[in-house]
Amino acid sequence: MIRRAFLALAALTALTGLTSQALTAGIGEDGLHKQDWFALTFRDVAEDIEAARDEGKRLVMVFEQRGCIYCAKMHEDLLSDPEVSDFIKANFKVVQYNMFGDEEVTDLDGDVLTEKTAARKWGYVFTPTLVFLPEDVPEGMTVAEAAVATMPGAFGKWTFLNMFKWVAEKGYEGDEHFQKYHARIINELRAAGRLEAE
Template identity: 40%
Template sequence: MLRTFVITMMLFSLSPSQAADNGSGLEAGMVNPGFHEKPSWFKNSFLDLGDDVDEAAEEGKRIILYFHQDGCPYCAKLLNENFTIKKIVDKTRAGFQLIGINMWGDRSVTGIDGSETTEKALAESLNVKYTPTLLFLDEQGRPVLRLNGYYPPHKFEQALDYVARHQEKRQSYRDYLKAHQPVAASGKLHRQADYLQPPLDLRASARRGERPLLVLMEMKQCPPCDELHQDILKRPELSKTLQEFDVAVVDVWSSEQLITPVGKTVESTKWAEQLGIQYTPSMVLFDSKGEEIFRSEAYLRSFHTHAILDYVLSGSYLKQANFQRYVQARAADMRARGESVDLME
């Protein structure tokens, strides 16, 4: 059976209200250092989502549900970077009402269908594994687009434009992204000499044995892909760990034929579509049987990129299904050894 574990890009910590509820020892009124203040223009919602959708539609807007948690560096990055860029703020406020949902929260929520639930139960029912996760809803409360994890400003702006302009009625998000690449990039795929080379045969029998397979889903016009290869993967410790993997770079828009890990021959772009890839670079990892075991689909710096590789290479995903708890333990071990831990390095 396919077991897919999805990256959660943060260390877990409790909000002030959660701390009180769960007996963590924080007194009422104490400041939680992991709390990230949301902009004042976020909607002050009573969390009756049906009413929120109707109110937004009356103003010609749509709803964005922003799933977050305290201690999440990528939530802070979204709030402190994306939402400090005037153009992005103006577009967001003009086209949307944005509602914050704590993925571990206990506040009461009334769903689109009128059912009663809680923030954390809603997050679980929607399979929210990343923070931030942003769910864009149309005028009937139906999901139009979902962003799993942090998107840098130019990518985030594209998502806003796509939904605000109702482009889902005309084309898929993948096709929209293909036509809109506002940031200059290197214009090349970063296939290193020691990576698997085309024509790609990703079956274990065609590779170098029982090593895990890392597939980097990329495209030529991709500034974050450039950063991944020109900076992050070149760092000595990461480069050393990467040598324990078979690595393949797949162009998500190429018609190149490849053989998938389970032995199916397909065009690269069709395989990317089948996998649901909508962000580049995405990292998809497979075991020796060709089963997907892990993926990340958002902007990552060195710490979390290395954590993904360690999580798979060590086999920890078989013992600890919750990646965020693995990250927490890994960071604690590093600190105990006197190593520096910077989640955004």
């Protein structure tokens, strides 16, 4: 009887350890949530734009910080949704930046900075902040100047996904502002009976 109780306790301990490990597997040593499909690069933004283009994709940079509840929401609620993640993976190369990190970054204008000094230079103060870059490397501009769109903060599924779609469709080159585009898509989803609560 004691032996059975011991084996049951050992099995429960192993299961609890496994569950705990699975829950923390998505957090890196820097304390940021991770997606296994995020790109690991040298953070040379011009090279990353070119690499994304060579893959038929666009570059998006995402700024996060340790302990950010909105970053956790983005990873747990949005990036875990196959409709969202599949579209992003197919169309974008995502590179993660630590808002207060010390990794080296090379700006489009050639400045070599740390992640935290780059965030300060570019004026990014919220996490998460997603920065969408053009298809071609602009000359003599900073990342902030070259960005075709910036999304500060965490939003609901459709706002989040529609921003990626608007950029992929180059909506920033046309006359339909993102908010108008988003409203149109929401109306189409509502008409199709697909609208989920934001």
